[in-house]
Amino acid sequence: MSDELLVVRAQLGERAALAELVERWRVPVWRYVRRMLDAERADDVAQEVWLAVIRGLPRLREPARFAPWLFTIARRSVTDRLRGEYAGEHETVEAGEVVTDDPVEAIVDRAELVSLLAGLPVLEREILVLFYLEDLSVEDCAQICRVPAGTVKSRLNRARRLLRTRMEEKGSRP
Secondary structure (H helix, E strand, O other): OOHHHHHHHHHOOOHHHHHHHHHHHHHHHHHHHHHHOOHHHHHHHHHHHHHHHHHHHHHOOOHHHHHHHHHHHHHHHHHHHHHHHHHOOOOOOOOOOOOOOOHHHHOHHHHHHHHHHHOOOHHHHHHHHHHHHOOOOHHHHHHHHOOOHHHHHHHHHHHHHHHHHHHHHOOOOO
16 A cells, blocks of 8 residues: 555544554654664654654645655754754764664674764765665655755765765775
8 A cells, every 4th residue: 555545544534544654664764863863862753753743644735745744854853853952051962973782783884884974964964864775866855855956966976975085084995
């Protein structure tokens, strides 16, 4: 069943359709949030995302655009969390901080990639995660980030260059 049909059914109050949407998109949303934040904050923010989705789903006018809408909510939640922490006087949070306690990331190459991604500026890291890891189109990335498609392309280009440079500095093959 398509996301669009599930969204319409969920908007009509069908709980099973909502449950299937959540099950289908739970891991991609958490993975995106996890790439932007550390594991502890990612769990909290992912829950906030799903609460916002459940509250906002009845107002979604284009059910076919569910994925970009969902990742826009996720992006806003991540941004709000980072902004709140940066504004706090007593907490100092590094935007690139990533905890690699996920057993899957224990694999050397994967851990190295996570480390390299964590070292990138937030905007570039976000574009790489959305485009390559979440497999979203340039247009969807543009909608999520609220920038023109050309900006997404230039950020992708810059992010690839930065990642390649960091890989070369660490002695990895690009």
